[in-house]
Amino acid sequence: GDSVTQMEGPVTLSEEAFLTINCTYTATGYPSLFWYVQYPGEGLQLLLKATKADDKGSNKGFEATYRKETTSFHLEKGSVQVSDSAVYFCALMGVFSGGYNKLIFGAGTRLAVHP
Amino acid sequence: EPEVTQTPSHQVTQMGQEVILRCVPISNHLYFYWYRQILGQKVEFLVSFYNNEISEKSEIFDDQFSVERPDGSNFTLKIRSTKLEDSAMYFCASSPTPNYGYTFGSGTRLTVV
Numbered sequence: 001g002d003s004v005t006q007m008e009g010p011v012t013l014s015e016e017a018f019l020t021i022n023c024t025y026t027a028t029g030y031p032s033l034f035w036y037v038q039y040p041g042e043g044l045q046l047l048l049k050a051t052k053a054d055d056k057g058s059n060k061g062f063e064a065t066y067r068k069e070t071t072s073f074h075l076e077k078g079s080v081q082v083s084d085s086a087v088y089f090c091a092l093m094g095v096f097s098g099g100y101n102k103l104i105f106g107a108g109t110r111l112a113v114h115p
Numbered sequence: 116e117p118e119v120t121q122t123p124s125h126q127v128t129q130m131g132q133e134v135i136l137r138c139v140p141i142s143n144h145l146y147f148y149w150y151r152q153i154l155g156q157k158v159e160f161l162v163s164f165y166n167n168e169i170s171e172k173s174e175i176f177d178d179q180f181s182v183e184r185p186d187g188s189n190f191t192l193k194i195r196s197t198k199l200e201d202s203a204m205y206f207c208a209s210s211p212t213p214n215y216g217y218t219f220g221s222g223t224r225l226t227v228v
Binding site: 032034036042043044045046049051089093101102103104105106107108 | 121148150156157158159160163171206208213214216217218219220221222
């Protein structure tokens with residue numbers, strides 16, 4: 001079935017470092033891809049999305065490009081801040097039986113940014 | 116910005132008791148979902164709901180679970196007889212169309228003792 005694989009955390013970085021969190025997926029058809037962020041004690045917030053191959057989603061300095069050839073959607077940020085410390089979830093939305101969609105999440109990657 | 120509201124934020128219940136988790140989706144959204152996240156684990160799909168009926172459910176969503184939209188604004192998840200392994204964060208979400216990103220609520224942390 002459809003699935004999402006993320007790099008294991010935690011990822012620990014110093015402020016202003018470059019961030020990459022790897023995400024690959026397995027899906028039939030052409031799913032939409034998402035990154036969600038969960039700050040400590042809070043719910044899931046949509047960070048960015050891409051709905052077709054070669055689309056780049058971006059928000060708050062984060063970006064990810066939908067790469068169909070490598071089935072990847074890696075999250076990047078050029079200069080992280082302490083406030084970016086959170087758990088990041090990669091997710092795909094495919095079409096399932098009956099035509100209804102659902103999100104399938106990766107396991108999440110915890111990012112800790114130190115001053 | 117419109118929000119999905121979940122209540123309560125934290126509920127502690129005894130094993131075997133019934134619990135009802137409440138959600139108020141965004142008002143013009145038509146598709147509703149429940150997900151759960153056991154501490155430190157993956158966010159898992161439970162059920163999707165559209166047009167007053169379940170459109171899909173996972174194997175987790177057994178006979179102990181039910182969902183309802185009782186009054187056109189609330190969307191509830193009932194667990195009939197809670198087990199220790201039901202302890203998790205439960206997230207409600209809604210979307211205007213099936214292919215749009217979901218808006219999640221901030222979750223209800225359920226602790227079964």
